[in-house]
Amino acid sequence: MVRRIHKPQKHAALKLGGVGVLAVALLGAGLTLASADDGAGAGAGTSGAQTANCPTVRDKLSNVPAAAVAGVEQELANLDKQIAEANARLAQQAANPQGGPNFIQNAILGPLASKRTAALDRIGININRAGGQRPDLASLATCGLNAAGNPSAVNGNAGNGNAGNAGNGNAGNGNAGNGNAGNGNAGNGNAGNGNAGNGNAGNGNAGAGVAQTVSCPTVADRLPTVPAQALAEVQRELANLDNQIADANARLAQQAANPQGGANFVRNAIVGPLEDRRVAAINRIATAIGRVDGNRPAELVNLAAPCTVS
Template sequence: RDKLSGVPAAAVAGVEQELANLDKQIEEANARLAAQAANPQGGANFIQNAILGPLASKRTAALDRIGININRAGGQRPNLASLATCGLNTPGTPSAVNGNSGNAGNGNAGNNGNAGNGNAGNNGNAGAGVAQRVNCPSVADRLPAVPAQAAAEVQRELANLDNQIADANARLAQLAVRPEGGANFVQNTVVGPLKDRRVAALNRIATAIGRVDGNRPAELVNLAPCSVS
């Protein structure tokens, strides 16, 4: 986002959609890294070949679409190709996203950081109103000791929670460009459904832990509600 300037009004919706796509691509890659941390596979080049390489290809396509949108609307097509390649941060270092910098679900691989909230998927705006974002309670730091037999399933669900937040923030980014609905639209179509999905994921985490040691942390569902700011 900070490499873009003078986005024509006619290109804003398309550019905003692709910025949200770029954030979602990062979320998906971080979820895959979380799964890899929980259940390592492949050789020395597995992460490059299976995660970073495909991510660069997807980013190249999205960046091309941004350039095409701007050029089609009469603006000067920016040279964004050099932004396609990504590397790996050290554990706990946030990924940049297309708003005010944020977590994008990075945190420690598979550790859910701040449940992917922070500014995950917060796309600010490419020329319209500033996008809202969801703020959700962190989960990883509220878990009891996770039995080794439950670790892989718990990591998958923590990654699911991050992906859910990314989806909600992408929807909020679209609403910043193309508002719709009434006063309760965000609550009814974004925040409410997000809570339901989080309840399901949190219940699966509790069940995975309880299945192994018999101590099911039922209070995790209290972490389901999110707010919007």
């Protein structure tokens, strides 16, 4: 006789006992994250993302030669892009902590300081090459951390400096998703301040030495709830939008120093292409959100235009 021994099957019970809410609250910009689980259990909390606290540079510059304005503007834009990238990594760290107690310093703030040192050197070289006195900007390279939810001060939206009269302050997206959406003055937390909507795009060209700046609709403060899985990509594209504006401002600075083209040159060669690039970036934002929650905010593309100059 063959005995069959029946072993009881073991069933592993997977208990979802209170999934923590992993949400990065991005205050002031209207950019919030969907909670990881609506039924979060006891002890789950909302963790906020810290932001990079870097010294502003634009307001430390004075008497920038006209021939150096375009190069200086490009490096100021690079500094803001570096901050945006660091903030994206800080947001990821808040949502998914890793490394030891020195991880942020060693993996985020340290490399940021190195990149800032290189950009600050290039600013000084640009000024010196154009006949100006090279400023000592080395002390501005090191960054700390803001408390969670506080915005980073940036240069592209400062508008207070005197970089060869280049830039009157622009409404932008600041540091993607860190509460600095559309700050005309760096870190003031007032969305849409600055020169948003002022001026008349394409009305002739700025006179030599007086650079116009471009203003476009802000995006960060008009976003719906952003799922945590889409945050990093959305932040990258918000940073791209600001970098696009900075690139356009650098071209406007070049136009001021060396006017070219006819009455429609600014509209056709600078503002129009900028709006086209904004369409692509905003569509990528909408796709990133829709890919996660199925609700693609197609109406965001309406914020690509109009961009104006003043």
